[in-house]
Amino acid sequence: MLNAPRMKPPKPDHRQEIEAIYAELERRPLPRQCEMRTGCCHFRLAGHTPMLTRGEALYAAQGVRASGRKALKPHPDGACPLLGREGRCTIYKNRPFGCRTHFCAEAGGMYPRKHVADLIQRLEALDERLGGSGSRPLEAAVSDALADI
Ligand code: SF4
Numbered sequence: 001m002l003n004a005p006r007m008k009p010p011k012p013d014h015r016q017e018i019e020a021i022y023a024e025l026e027r028r029p030l031p032r033q034c035e036m037r038t039g040c041c042h043f044r045l046a047g048h049t050p051m052l053t054r055g056e057a058l059y060a061a062q063g064v065r066a067s068g069r070k071a072l073k074p075h076p077d078g079a080c081p082l083l084g085r086e087g088r089c090t091i092y093k094n095r096p097f098g099c100r101t102h103f104c105a106e107a108g109g110m111y112p113r114k115h116v117a118d119l120i121q122r123l124e125a126l127d128e129r130l131g132g133s134g135s136r137p138l139e140a141a142v143s144d145a146l147a148d149i
Contacts, residue, residue, distance in 0.1 A: 012129045014055040021119050025100055030115060032108040038087055039104045041080040050098035052141040053123045054132025061145035063094025072143055081139055097123060
């Protein structure tokens, strides 16, 4: 008797859950005033690089693709490769969770973890479902995601 071909399990849909998490974050009543100074996008100056789970990376990669690019180019100043020449985020709608919560001091400071811990847990759970390996630095995470979409 022939075995029926094994069906691959369907890939979980990251987009719906990521958009739900970002929408929930928007509803949190934490006063912040981002004036797009982009200080947080200059990793060397800010002293940190956003870390992305797999779902965030795939969602950011879709933003990159939508802007017509197929790969990331290093920024000449060592800033985020998604920071445009005119000093604006080129994937603002698709920017990762860290870019939505790590506000500079002038904008009100970083979100306290206790206010977003449940959302971080959802991102981690999605990462696991997508076969991710936990949070990874933005450039590597988005580059790998671009190769997969
Ligand atoms: S993804 Fe956009 S908001 Fe986030 S660090 Fe890069 S340029 Fe800045």
